[in-house]
Amino acid sequence: MAMKRNTWQREAVREALGGSRGFVSAQALHSSLRNAGSPIGLATVYRALADLAQEGEADSLQQDGESLYRACTPGSHHHHLICRNCGKTVEIEADAVEKWANQVAYDNGFSEASHVVDVFGYCVDCFRLRKDK
DSSP, rough: OOOOOOOOHHHHHHHHHTTTSSSEHHHHHHHHHHHHTTTOOOHHHHHHHHHHHHTTEEEEEEETTEEEEEEETTTTEEEEEEEETOOOEEEEEEEEHHHHHHHHHHHHOOOOOOOOOEEEOOOOOHHHHHOOO
């Protein structure tokens, strides 16, 4: 896969994504960039995020029909714990998930299987808030 040229727009998106606490939408990232004075366009943010995800520099997931993105460590296969309330995200390595996915694929006659596993719940702070209500 050919690497995209590193433009100032792409670098701005990469930096803004790296400064985000958890998964973020393109619209939210665009808004934060604009609030910081950047003239970057929304379509450019979408393209840069899609490119970063394709190249392994960002994770993406679908939530409520919307793509969300988070900066990640390129080249490392990992999974996530994601807070349903605040979006706090923790990268986890899960060897057991790898073994399970490969075994399920093998048992069903599949080869070259791949998977995405994200675990959703409530972080400690958000759980306490829910419990106190």
